[in-house]
Amino acid sequence: MEGLFEVVVFLAVATLGAALARKLGLLAPIVLVVAGLVLSFVPGFPHVRLEPELVLVGILPPLLYVAALETSVPAFRHNLRPILLLAVGLVLFTAVAVGLVLHLLLPAVPFAACLALGAVVAPPDAVAATAVARRIGLPRRVVTILEGESLLNDATALVLFRVAVLAAVGSAVGVAEVTREVLVSAGGGVLIGALGALVFGFVHKRISDPLLDNALSLIIPFAVVFTAEEIHASGVVAVVVTGLALGHKLPRLLSAASRLQVGAVWRLVRFLLEGLVFLLVGLQLPDVLQDLDEPAARVVGLTAAVLGVVIVARFVWLFPVTYLTRLVPRLRRGEAKLAKPAKYPAVVGWAGMRGVVTLAAALALPLTLADGAPYPRALFIWLAFAVIVVTLVGQGATLPAVARRLKLPPDDAVQDALSAAGVQQLASRAARERLDELADTAPKPVVNRLRRAVDDRTNMAWERLGSAERETPSQAYGRLRQEMIDAEREVFRVARDSGRIPEEVLVRAYRDLDLEESLLKQEGGE
Structure with missing residues (x-):
């Protein structure tokens, strides 16, 4: 009972912290970490020691899964080269750099142990990168690269961490052992992830109940991770592969009702887990300080050195790698947009926030x-x-x-609207052709009404190309229809309160009106 009470308290604080962050215009992860640091010293406030297994098996998989579900596979594939350069190359470079510097400052500590810490601090956090990048409105390609990096870099770091720990505790580690670890961990993760996508895609395809689809969607990341862990493969890789594959096929696997419900449920789960994660990170401060008995000057010096290497290594790697690709004709075309100008690698370089995986891996260091x-x-x-x-x-x-200082050019809203309008026109043409084929099966007024609906959707898409300073006909329609919906709701509420209709009738009417209002807001860009 006490543990349940603590969970409720943590979730309540995380929710209040996120609400405060929105009110102040700040980033929720930062507010929650600071709140955790402060609350960790408040007498009587619930405390929980963060266990590595809780993070790596209980919290990280669903967060990675929903991030992978929402990642565009074509965009991910198009940016695969810079993503891998960051998720694999930069992680290895940072880990080795931190390990070498730390070994120079602590020569008595074996290099393998120093390299293990380098692997711990090397990967930027998946949750932080996604939350911050989307919140501040970075260009779409920058967000894709940061999200792709955060999806894969944990796997690289954890594999290197395992190898370094094995060497540190005295196990023989050679080329054969490293190769085996990489093949089993990464290769096994890809295999389990692909198998998970096939199995759960097959099951999703045969489910028509949105509630069952929701339940299955929540089970998938844990099932994939537990299966991967059984064969000592990377659960991170497995979850990401499953999420990417299912997310790409989701429009054909789930019904419209299931997609709406699954999306809503995962937004809530991600909101609660992200808030919980950053709050718990801050609350770990007393435990971290408890066993620290090093001289203060030494602690400050080593902290500054490691921080400096972690931050600088990202820029040292990023700029040469970004610009050297332009010297290779085969790579120049795919990298030109990011390489030019320098503000893009600059903002990517500064977006290297670490998070809960780093702390979980640190707590897993051998005794x-x-x-x-x-x-x-x-x-x-x-x-x-x-x-x-x-x-x-x-x-x-x-x-x-x-980002504001660098004045990154935003995505071209006009080009986006133009592309959407062109595709919508093709979609409307296909809809009209299909309607013409079936026109004899329905009354003529119904067919005419559907034709007007198709025309309205086409016109709405082209209206978005108009001036943002004036109200378009669709926006005027949405504004007036919203007022009408509010009036209808009030009539149903009064009728229910006066006993003229039962509660069930009110619920059905409100559901229909709520769905229409949601559609109005989506079409209005809210």
Whole structure:
């Protein structure tokens, strides 16, 4: 009962923190981390020690799954080269750089242990990257690259972490062992992910009940992760592969009602889990400090060194890799948009916030090393925690200002509207042709009404190309129809209160009106 009470308290605080962030125009992850830091020292406030398994198996899979579901596979594939350069190349580069610097400053600590910490702090956080990038309105391609990086970099870091830990505790690690670890972890993850997509896609296709689709969708990430863990494959890779594959096929797998409900449920789950994650990170401060007995000057110096390497390594890797691709004719065309001008790699470089995976991996560091080698585990956990807080609060809070300062050109709204209008015109033509084939099966007034509806959708798409400063006919329609819906709702409510209609009639009427209002808001761009 006590554990349930703590969960409710944490969710309540996370919700209030997110609401406060929106009210103040701040980023929710930053507000919640700071709130957690403050509340961690409040006497009597519930406390929970974050276990690595809880994060890697309980929290991360659903967050990665919903992010993969919403990722455009064509856009992901088109940007695969820069995504892999960040998710694989940059993670390895950062981990080695941190490991070398830390080993130079702590020569008594084996390099394998230092490399393990490098793997811990190397990957930017999937949740933070998505939340911050979308919130501040970065260009679509930058968001795609950051999201793609955050989907894959955890797998790279965790594989390297396993190898480094094995070496640190005295296991023989050679080329054969590393190759086997990569093949089993990454290859097995891809295999399990593809199998999960086939199996659950098959099941989704044969379900017609939205509630069952919702339940299955919530089960999928955990089923995939548990299966991958059974064969020691990467659960992260498996979940991402399943999410990408199912998300790409979702329009053909789920009914319209199921898609609406699944989307709404996952928005709520993501909102609660993201808030919970960042709050819990802040609440870990007392535990992190508890076993830290190093001299303050040494702690400050090492913290500054690791932070500097983590931040600088991203730019040191990003700029050369971005611009060197332009020297290769085969790669030039695909990379030109990001490589030019320099403001794009600059903003991507500053978007390197670390998060809960870093802390979970740090807490999974071994208690002792081989042959009793000196090993300041508590110091390493502190360094990981400091990297999370400084990058998330520091870089996350300043990223909007950096983006504004760099004046990144926004996506071309006119071109988007023009493309949408062109496709809508083709879709309307297909709809009219299909209606003409079936016109004899329905009364003529019904057919005429459907023809007008098709024309209205086509006109609405072209209206978006008009001036944003004047109200379009569709916007005027939406405004007036909203007032009419409100009036209809009030009549039904009064009728229910006076006993003229039962509650069931009110519920059905409100449901129809709510659906229409939701459609009005979507068409109005809200």
